[in-house]
Amino acid sequence: SSWPVQRRLAQLLAQSSLVVAPAQPPIPAAPPLPPTSPPGPSTAPGRSGAGANDVMAAPDEFKINRDLERQIEHVCVEGALTQAQCRWLCEQVTDVLQDESNCPPVRCPVTVCGDIHGQFCDLQELLRISGPLPETNYLFLGDYVDRGHNSVRTISLLFLYKLRHRDRITLLRGNHECRQITQVYGFFDECLQTYRTPAVWKAFTEAFDFLPVSALIDSRIVCVHGGLSPSADTLDEIRQLDRIQEVPHDGPLCDLLWSDPDERAGWGVSPRGAGYTFGQDVSEQFNHTNALQLIARAHQLVMEGYTWCHEKQVVTIFSAPNYCYRCGNQAAVLEIDEHMRYTFLQFDPPPLQKEEAPSRGLCRSIPDYFL
16 A cells, blocks of 8 residues: 555655744844934935835834924924924925925815914914814915014924825915015014024025915815916816916916905906906806816905805905904804815904014014005
C-alpha cells in the first residue's frame, strides 16, 4: 500500500513549514514630537502620491493640526500671531486656495455670512451663535479686513480655520481683499502698527489673490461678494476668469466684487466708481440662464442684517453689527438646510465690542466711500 509513503511525505512537509524566520530587530518607539510654534515650511504636509512617502503623512498631519489648534486658541484668547506665523499661514493657505476653482461647489447645510470688516469680537459672536467649526459648514462672502480695529486677528483666524477644516469653510474674495483698498481703509496701517513692517500685509494681500470669486450651493444658489457683470452672463464664463491677480479697475473680475442690485432696470453706472448697478431684469435673466433660484451677496450695509430685492431673486447679507462701531445696525447670517430651506439669524454686537478699542496710531479718519 502507498499509505505509509504518503504519511511520511506529510510529516516531512509539516516539518519544513515550521522553519522559523530570523528574528527582526525591534521597531524603536517614535520619539515625542517637540513643540513647534510657529511651524515652519518644512513641517507642511506633502502632496506626494501613493508610495513610501505616505508613511510620514499621518504624523506630519497630526503635528500640523496640533499646531493649528494652538494658534487658533492663541488668536481667540490672546492676540495676533507672530510675523513668522503669519507668513507661514499665508503660504499654506495659498497652497489650499490655488486648488479651488473660481466657483467651488458647496453642499448644504451651510451658513452664509456677509461682511466682517475686522470686527473680531463680532466674528466670535457669529461663530458662537451659528455653531463652531467643524460642526457647522460656513461660506463667507468676503470683506474680512479694513474699517474694524482687529483685521489681523480676523483674517488670521479665518485662514487658520481654512487650513484646519478646509472642507468645512469656503472663503470668497471681497473688494477689500486687495492691495489698493487696504492701503486706504486700515489693514495696511494695522499691519504696520502691529509688526513694524509691511511684510505681513504683503503676505496676506498676496494670499488674497488666490481667493475664489464665487461659489455655487447645490447647483441652485450662486454666491458672490458684490454682484453681476455685463461681461459674464454664465457661470462657465466666471469659471474661466484669471482670478489670480490684483483686482483690476474694470472688467468681470472687478464687477463681481463691486456691483450692486438696483431698482432701475438694466445696467447702470455705479456710484462707487467701480462695477455696475443691475436691475431685476438682469437678475432674472442670469438666474434663468444658469438654472439658479437665488443670488446671495454681501457688500452693502443693511440695517436689519439682510434684505431681499428683485422679488427674491437676490438677497444681501451683512454680518458686521454696529458697523464701524457707530452705525447701529443688526447683523445676520443665512442658514440653508439640507432641504434648501432658508433661515436668517439676526444678532446684535456683544457687550465686548465696546472694549474693542483701536490701537494707537489707527485712530486717523478713514474715508467713507459708501456710508
